[in-house]
Amino acid sequence: MGEAHVMQVNILEAKNQLSKLVKAAAAGREIVIARNGKPMAKLVPIAPSRRLGSWRSLRVSQARIDSAFTKEVDEEVARALRGES
Numbered sequence: 001m002g003e004a005h006v007m008q009v010n011i012l013e014a015k016n017q018l019s020k021l022v023k024a025a026a027a028g029r030e031i032v033i034a035r036n037g038k039p040m041a042k043l044v045p046i047a048p049s050r051r052l053g054s055w056r057s058l059r060v061s062q063a064r065i066d067s068a069f070t071k072e073v074d075e076e077v078a079r080a081l082r083g084e085s
Contacts, residue, residue: 008032008039 007029014033021031021043031043
């Protein structure tokens with residue numbers, strides 16, 4: 001995100017205008033909250049959630065995930081859960 005989309009506010013201003021700042025963040029602005037001019041936190045928009053595809057795409061994903069868990073991986077996880085190296 002470019003600098004034009006970043007707004008810096010002090011903590012008191014952020015407290016007093018939280019609703020407005022949340023709306024601005026939801027619209028794509030990044031809000032930096034500062035104390036004595038020093039950035040302390042950032043209010044950013046949440047990325048849109050991805051929708052699950054069809055059941056077919058879930059089956060494809062399941063096959064890909066299942067293929068990642070070989071017998072060796074299962075044994076390594078089991079050892080880790082038992083506290084073995």
